[in-house]
Amino acid sequence: MKARTCLAIVLAAGEGTRMRSAVPKVLHAIAGRTLLAHVLAAIGETGVTATAVVVGPEQEDVAAEARRVLLQAECFVQRARRGTADAVLAAKSAIERRPDDILIVYGDTPLIRPATLMRLRAALAAGAAVAVLGFRPADPAGYGRLVVKNGKLVAIREDADAGASERKLGLCNGGLMALSGAHALAILERIGDGNRKGEFYLTDAVEIARSMKLDAVAIEVEEDDVRGINTKGQLAEAEAVAQGRLRKAALDSGVTLVAPETVFLCADTKFGKDVVVEPYVVFGDKVTVEDGAVIHSFSHLAGAQVGKGASVGPFARLRPGTRIGEGARIGNFVEVKEAAIGAGAKANHLSYIGDASVGANANIGAGAITCNYDGSDKHRTTIGEGAFVGSNSALVAPVEIGAGAYIGSGSVITKNVPADALALARGRQVIKEGMASRLRGLKSLGKNKARSRD
Ligand code: UD1
Numbered sequence: 001m002k003a004r005t006c007l008a009i010v011l012a013a014g015e016g017t018r019m020r021s022a023v024p025k026v027l028h029a030i031a032g033r034t035l036l037a038h039v040l041a042a043i044g045e046t047g048v049t050a051t052a053v054v055v056g057p058e059q060e061d062v063a064a065e066a067r068r069v070l071l072q073a074e075c076f077v078q079r080a081r082r083g084t085a086d087a088v089l090a091a092k093s094a095i096e097r098r099p100d101d102i103l104i105v106y107g108d109t110p111l112i113r114p115a116t117l118m119r120l121r122a123a124l125a126a127g128a129a130v131a132v133l134g135f136r137p138a139d140p141a142g143y144g145r146l147v148v149k150n151g152k153l154v155a156i157r158e159d160a161d162a163g164a165s166e167r168k169l170g171l172c173n174g175g176l177m178a179l180s181g182a183h184a185l186a187i188l189e190r191i192g193d194g195n196r197k198g199e200f201y202l203t204d205a206v207e208i209a210r211s212m213k214l215d216a217v218a219i220e221v222e223e224d225d226v227r228g229i230n231t232k233g234q235l236a237e238a239e240a241v242a243q244g245r246l247r248k249a250a251l252d253s254g255v256t257l258v259a260p261e262t263v264f265l266c267a268d269t270k271f272g273k274d275v276v277v278e279p280y281v282v283f284g285d286k287v288t289v290e291d292g293a294v295i296h297s298f299s300h301l302a303g304a305q306v307g308k309g310a311s312v313g314p315f316a317r318l319r320p321g322t323r324i325g326e327g328a329r330i331g332n333f334v335e336v337k338e339a340a341i342g343a344g345a346k347a348n349h350l351s352y353i354g355d356a357s358v359g360a361n362a363n364i365g366a367g368a369i370t371c372n373y374d375g376s377d378k379h380r381t382t383i384g385e386g387a388f389v390g391s392n393s394a395l396v397a398p399v400e401i402g403a404g405a406y407i408g409s410g411s412v413i414t415k416n417v418p419a420d421a422l423a424l425a426r427g428r429q430v431i432k433e434g435m436a437s438r439l440r441g442l443k444s445l446g447k448n449k450a451r452s453r454d
């Protein structure tokens with residue numbers, strides 16, 4: 001049998017006023033990814049053949065995000081916000097191509113799972129012209145109610161338009177819908193705006209389909225799948241659900257999370273086998289942790305790749321562009337940015353390594369730092385294999401430390417150090433015998449003078 005074609009239409013034209021933010025609603029993020037990107041990712045696993053994103057006027061940044069995530073996303077502008085059916089019709093030219101299935105997904109419903117979208121498509125394949133996701137929220141106020149008679153969906157009544165008995169219905173419209181491509185235009189073009197809000201309601205599609213003797217069905221799903229985001233509070237709730245799912249997936253794949261509820265992940269965090277993550281670790285986006293690595297407590301990682309068997313933290317900060325080699329050790333209060341740390345290298349305490357490459361088995365002493373920024377430009381530091389950088393040294397970039405070189409502690413290194421050389425660059429130590437007690441004597445003399453003045 002020929003695979004059914006499917007057009008997904010993502011509605012993202014809303015202003016999101018209740019977020020009280022200058023950022024369009026669908027560009028807010030959970031688990032390190034915009035709401036829009038979550039929705040597009042779920043759609044991407046649903047066998048769709050085309051994706052349309054409906055944005056509002058002056059929402060070029062929303063369209064840009066859609067194209068960043070999905071190069072072939074087609075963006076349509078809804079000129080005036082005249083309701084969800086009007087928004088769908090902004091993508092009319094895509095609907096006119098007559099896909100077999102049309103999936104309509106709200107851009108502010110980031111927790112939707114591919115399997116749930118597949119259930120909508122399956123209902124169309126089984127002959128329904130309209131399929132709707134229903135759920136039972138603790139408080140149905142504000143949602144459209146699904147009116148089901150003899151197992152068939154007969155109408156969706158918007159909260160504002162519902163009568164007292166309809167308001168009592170517990171099964172609500174999750175907002176995600178599938179329409180048969182063959183009938184979609186005929187249904188959508190019959191939708192009017194004769195309701196309390198004077199909007200073109202997509203939800204009217206159900207009654208119209210029924211009047212055309214077509215079938216409509218409701219599919220009941222968990223609230224989390226269709227949880228919509230209108231406020232910052234709901235954004236935080238969705239974040240919690242997303243974190244719960246990511247932690248479970250990590251645990252299921254064999255990662256040891258000692259206290260999962262304290263570890264924060266991103267949708268793109270990748271773990272190898274036998275990774276251990278101690279309590280209170282935050283993963284920003286684009287982090288990969290390879291087999292057997294340990295991330296100790298209170299570490300923050302973003303844009304970093306941690307090699308096999310490496311150890312990071314406690315209290316380490318890995319910033320974008322960090323690559324930690326196999327078996328390397330990054331200890332407490334060490335910050336690494338845009339730097340490759342070679343296999344077996346160590347920076348165990350209080351260090352900053354930025355715009356650098358550190359050779360295999362090199363040792364960076366406590367308090368040693370790269371001075372990568374001269375106030376206007378960034379410069380690179382290269383440290384050779386097996387080099388030893390003594391404690392509290394400052395490597396003033398651009399500078400190269402040769403393989404096996406030895407930097408005496410407290411050095412300020414401004415010139416290249418050849419391989420295997422010893423470099424000492426610090427003030428000479430001065431000894432003055434008996435001076436300490438003389439100094440103390442001078443001090444107490446000063447204090448007595450001050451007192452006698454009082
Ligand atoms: C909608 C449903 C309601 C359902 C609820 C679930 C309608 C008429 N009602 O109500 O039955 O229970 O979602 O959360 O569909 N949008 C546009 N252009 C518009 C209007 C809306 O793009 O002109 C987009 C919004 O950005 C949003 C989505 O459509 O992503 C839903 O719109 P919203 O106003 O939030 O609908 P609700 O009142 O929540």
Ligand code: CA
Pocket residue numbers: 228230
């Ligand atoms: Ca809504």
